[in-house]
Amino acid sequence: MKKIAILGSTGSIGSNCLEVIDTHPERYRVVALGAGKNLDLLEKQVRRFRPKSAALLDQPLAEELRRRLDKAWGTEVFAGTEGFVRLSQMEEADTVISAMTGAAGLIPTFAAVRAGKNVALANKEVIVMAGALVMAEARERGVSIIPIDSEHSAILQCLQGHPREDVRRVILTASGGPLQGSTEEQLKSVTPEQALKHPNWDMGRKVTIDSATLMNKGLETIEAKWLFDLRVDQISILIHPQSIVHSMVEYKDGSVIAQLGIPDMLTPISYALSYPRHVETFLPALRLAEVGTLSFREPDYKKFRCLDLARAAAETGESMPAALNGANEVAVELFLKREIGFLQIPDLIEKTMTAHTPRRVDSIETVQEVDAWARKKARSFV
Ligand code: MG
Numbered sequence: 001m002k003k004i005a006i007l008g009s010t011g012s013i014g015s016n017c018l019e020v021i022d023t024h025p026e027r028y029r030v031v032a033l034g035a036g037k038n039l040d041l042l043e044k045q046v047r048r049f050r051p052k053s054a055a056l057l058d059q060p061l062a063e064e065l066r067r068r069l070d071k072a073w074g075t076e077v078f079a080g081t082e083g084f085v086r087l088s089q090m091e092e093a094d095t096v097i098s099a100m101t102g103a104a105g106l107i108p109t110f111a112a113v114r115a116g117k118n119v120a121l122a123n124k125e126v127i128v129m130a131g132a133l134v135m136a137e138a139r140e141r142g143v144s145i146i147p148i149d150s151e152h153s154a155i156l157q158c159l160q161g162h163p164r165e166d167v168r169r170v171i172l173t174a175s176g177g178p179l180q181g182s183t184e185e186q187l188k189s190v191t192p193e194q195a196l197k198h199p200n201w202d203m204g205r206k207v208t209i210d211s212a213t214l215m216n217k218g219l220e221t222i223e224a225k226w227l228f229d230l231r232v233d234q235i236s237i238l239i240h241p242q243s244i245v246h247s248m249v250e251y252k253d254g255s256v257i258a259q260l261g262i263p264d265m266l267t268p269i270s271y272a273l274s275y276p277r278h279v280e281t282f283l284p285a286l287r288l289a290e291v292g293t294l295s296f297r298e299p300d301y302k303k304f305r306c307l308d309l310a311r312a313a314a315e316t317g318e319s320m321p322a323a324l325n326g327a328n329e330v331a332v333e334l335f336l337k338r339e340i341g342f343l344q345i346p347d348l349i350e351k352t353m354t355a356h357t358p359r360r361v362d363s364i365e366t367v368q369e370v371d372a373w374a375r376k377k378a379r380s381f382v
Pocket of ligand 1: 149151220
């Protein structure tokens with residue numbers, strides 16, 4: 001029986017995690033649920049799964065949840081980042097699902113690794129910002145970090161049973177998002193509504209915009225570098241509009257192993273929790289005859305500049321990926337608020353990176369300082 005704490009239980013990934021857990025009550029038990037601000041949904045989840053602990057990032061909302069659950073209910077309610085850290089460290093949990101969006105997940109996820117919990121990781125920003133620290137800590141504590149991100153789940157599956165030194169490179173696939181066919185002129189005037197219409201995946205707003213700019217694939221490049229101990233030049237990207245091949249590993253003898261499936265996050269979530277087993281998800285089977293064609297092409301690096309920016313940050317290393325990430329989070333937020341245009345997203349990130357002097361990432365505090373600096377800097381360019 002796996003005892004699970006979910007950080008970010010009311011988001012898209014969190015809700016899917018609960019569905020996987022609900023399918024296998026004999027395998028999984030929820031011991032903690034944490035959400036940002038979605039009080040009503042969290043209350044529903046708490047009443048359904050009866051966790052020992054719950055947390056809301058927002059203090060007044062946490063108080064409200066405490067009020068709604070009468071004492072006899074028995075779930076203790078915490079608030080704020082410290083509350084999330086409590087969930088990460090609780091003795092009853094052996095696995096922590098990190099499914100918060102963006103930099104907010106950094107402190108609680110690191111705390112989980114420190115507390116010796118296995119982490120199922122959906123929050124790629126944590127690894128982008130603090131990959132060296134998180135991976136070193138995980139090695140030291142002997143805990144595993146299993147990716148929920150579909151591409152990295154695919155790579156993990158393609159690596160099973162093969163010596164790591166035989167790997168030549170990995171190939172991350174990208175759907176390309178909703179704006180692949182757009183001209184430069186059209187990209188200038190893209191609205192948030194257009195950028196939020198993802199053709200294949202139903203995801204949160206931040207990651208959907210990142211998919212439209214292709215920054216998502218850039219962040220995933222940095223994530224793959226850390227999770228699988230690869231050089232940046234060992235990570236390639238292919239646009240694959242059908243989102244059936246979730247990624248591939250190429251070996252030194254030229255053999256390429258791919259993982260395929262319908263585009264549904266239930267599969268990588270299920271695998272992250274059942275690794276190395278594959279257990280029933282009750283998803284419809286992949287019917288390749290109905291899909292018909294699988295196509296692949298190179299991304300347009302000129303039009304989608306975030307890809308090269310992320311690659312450059314990964315090559316520079318140290319705190320540059322944290323600066324890139326902070327600037328990107330601000331740029332996405334400003335774009336969603338219609339304060340900047342779509343093509344200004346890479347502009348803000350590039351200017352922030354140019355202004356950044358990389359620092360050695362020797363502590364979480366350094367990462368937080370760089371993150372705060374990058375956010376302020378990015379805003380100053382508007
Ligand atoms: Mg992904």
